[in-house]
Amino acid sequence: MDLKYPPDVEPFRAEVRQWLADNLPPGWGTSGLAMTKKERRAFNREWTAKLFAGGWICASWPKEYGGKGLSLMESVVLNEEFARAEAPLRADFFGDTLVGPTILQWGTEEQKQQFIPGILGGTISWCQGFSEPDAGSDLASLKTRAGLDGDEWVINGQKVWTTQAQFADYIFLIARTDPEAPKHAGISYLLVPMRQEGVEVRPIEQVDGSADFNEVFFTGARCSRANVIGGENNGWKVAMTTLGFERGTSATTGHRRFQRELDQIISEAKKNGQASDPLIRQRLATAWTKVKIMQINGYRALTDALNGTHHAAAVGACNKMFWSEYHQAAMELALDIMGMDAQILTGSPEDNEDRLRRGRDDYPVSDMQASFFFSRSETIWGGTAEIQRNIVGERVLGLPKEPRATAS
Numbered sequence: 001m002d003l004k005y006p007p008d009v010e011p012f013r014a015e016v017r018q019w020l021a022d023n024l025p026p027g028w029g030t031s032g033l034a035m036t037k038k039e040r041r042a043f044n045r046e047w048t049a050k051l052f053a054g055g056w057i058c059a060s061w062p063k064e065y066g067g068k069g070l071s072l073m074e075s076v077v078l079n080e081e082f083a084r085a086e087a088p089l090r091a092d093f094f095g096d097t098l099v100g101p102t103i104l105q106w107g108t109e110e111q112k113q114q115f116i117p118g119i120l121g122g123t124i125s126w127c128q129g130f131s132e133p134d135a136g137s138d139l140a141s142l143k144t145r146a147g148l149d150g151d152e153w154v155i156n157g158q159k160v161w162t163t164q165a166q167f168a169d170y171i172f173l174i175a176r177t178d179p180e181a182p183k184h185a186g187i188s189y190l191l192v193p194m195r196q197e198g199v200e201v202r203p204i205e206q207v208d209g210s211a212d213f214n215e216v217f218f219t220g221a222r223c224s225r226a227n228v229i230g231g232e233n234n235g236w237k238v239a240m241t242t243l244g245f246e247r248g249t250s251a252t253t254g255h256r257r258f259q260r261e262l263d264q265i266i267s268e269a270k271k272n273g274q275a276s277d278p279l280i281r282q283r284l285a286t287a288w289t290k291v292k293i294m295q296i297n298g299y300r301a302l303t304d305a306l307n308g309t310h311h312a313a314a315v316g317a318c319n320k321m322f323w324s325e326y327h328q329a330a331m332e333l334a335l336d337i338m339g340m341d342a343q344i345l346t347g348s349p350e351d352n353e354d355r356l357r358r359g360r361d362d363y364p365v366s367d368m369q370a371s372f373f374f375s376r377s378e379t380i381w382g383g384t385a386e387i388q389r390n391i392v393g394e395r396v397l398g399l400p401k402e403p404r405a406t407a408s
């Protein structure tokens with residue numbers, strides 16, 4: 001097996017490496033570099049501006065829409081170099097990872113011209129309106145309705161678990177547009193402005209007091225008829241494309257954050273003596289092995305994509321199931337290693353400002369504690385681990401479809 005990359009991507013690797021060396025603050029990635037809250041905020045602002053100026057955000061997108069038109073190998077190298085330097089490479093997850101690629105795949109030329117520059121420039125922020133109170137895993141049971149009134153869609157219904165809805169300018173949602181059609185048909189994928197009468201966002205407060213996700217109520221909310229992606233009543237296929245992007249991870253870099261975290265856990269175990277406990281040692285070895293499996297599976301996914309033998313849905317389902325379950329076990333192990341120390345809140349309210357999943361000031365979790373808490377949700381969002389198993393069972397292993405309840 002030859003795991004070397006084609007030599008023609010090496011000049012590009014050198015270019016990215018040089019750009020990072022020229023633009024990252026001196027000492028970046030070393031323990032010697034400490035930033036105050038104010039410095040960190042200024043860095044985040046300046047760094048995002050530099051990324052846009054360098055054209056590194058969504059660099060794989062076609063040049064005519066503002067990307068760099070990178071090849072798959074170049075995109076992989078770009079991700080690897082940023083991950084190696086521990087440099088952030090993302091503006092808005094919902095925009096650049098989910099709805100942006102979906103618009104590029106399904107949108108009309110007008111839709112691309114209207115929305116892609118705002119995603120690339122970071123001027124429109126997004127949230128995802130798929131789940132409803134009675135439609136999560138069984139998403140096609142959704143009840144939110146959209147009907148035409150002249151040149152506008154009028155939306156009524158409720159979404160739930162809508163992350164970052166409180167900050168979003170637009171929501172990409174799916175709604176029933178033909179109630180007479182069978183369950184998976186008659187659904188449309190709409191881009192709806194959030195800041196209008198008829199859209200109400202109610203935060204859902206979690207146990208630590210933070211409220212990252214929300215309920216969103218639509219009462220006669222409106223968007224242009226032109227804001228339907230992929231055609232009227234064709235939204236199911238479009239939504240599946242978005243979910244594919246959500247489950248797929250950056251093939252050869254996905255394992256790195258787990259490796260970094262595991263290194264910290266191992267170092268903690270060495271420090272507090274837990275590393276001599278035979279059972280802890282076994283669990284650490286298992287965790288290390290699983291991170292290596294993720295790395296090798298990343299190469300497998302890359303080879304698959306390069307050879308054009310795409311099994312993206314199956315590979316995405318396997319990966320999502322594997323990393324989310326790995327991470328829960330690893331974080332439980334971390335807390336077992338820390339013992340009673342894991343109960344003490346050692347973070348500072350200042351840290352909360354910069355963290356995506358913020359705790360409240362009076363509940364200042366450390367990075368490790370925050371990661372433990374968030375790992376509980378990772379087997380749920382983007383499709384639960386059980387649903388990924390169903391996909392693997394049916395599409396990869398060719399098992400019979402799961403039995404459905406029949407009306408008696």
Ligand SMILES: Cc1cc2nc3c(=O)[nH]c(=O)nc-3n(C[C@H](O)[C@H](O)[C@H](O)COP(=O)(O)OP(=O)(O)OC[C@H]3O[C@@H](n4cnc5c(N)ncnc54)[C@H](O)[C@@H]3O)c2cc1C
Pocket residue numbers: 127128129130131133135136137138160161162163164213377380381382383384385386387390402
């Ligand atoms: C942190 C977080 C952020 C989220 N952000 C968003 C967001 O921004 N936008 C959005 O639209 N949604 C979001 N979600 C919602 C998420 O997509 C749903 O929670 C998920 O799809 C599961 O749906 P549900 O909660 O309704 O659970 P249910 O579908 O009711 O499932 C309950 C349990 O039953 C199991 N189950 C259900 N059906 C089957 C089956 N056929 N076979 C075997 N087991 C089954 C599930 O695995 C689960 O254990 C978020 C969720 C979390 C946790």
